[in-house]
Amino acid sequence: MKLIYTHENRLLVNNVKNLLEQAGIETLLKNEFSQGGMGELAIFDCWPELWITQEGKLERAKQLVYDITHAKEQPSWFCRECDEENDASFETCWQCQHNKPE
Template sequence: MKLVYTHENPIMVNNIKNILAQAGVETLLRNEFSQAGLGEIPAFDTWPELWVIEPLQYEKAQQLVEAIKQQHNAPAWFCTQCHEENDGSFEICWQCQHEREE
């Protein structure tokens, strides 16, 4: 097993877990409930961790995680249909559901 992703927010880790599962990558979630020990355990040691079970799937998982991180850091864009500003990670306008144009 290899660690592919960790984050202080369990929602982020579970989101990545779901995306990897859709891509056929089998994972294991560790430290899911360890935040209850915060104070007794250092903060970074309580972060949820996502591990890839099959070593041959690790590279695929890593590429998917990197692609997700890049989408998250993408600049905001304006819809050509309704001119609403959208977060860079959106592929469809939240206001009018028009697809993003490059």
């Protein structure tokens, strides 16, 4: 098992998880629900962590994570439902889950 990605925003971690799984890489999410209820103790250790179970796919997974997290050349988009700005890699609005406009 290798830790491939962690971020304080659970939605970002889930987004990476979905993209890795679409690429055929099995993942395991840890600490998914440890945020909230932690009060003042919301420290780095409690960030959701995305692990991969197949170490042979580590390099491929790293490349995908890099691509996902550095996809800055694509413009972000604004949700038609709630006007929230979303990263280009998101297929649905992080705030209201409305689909990305075509």
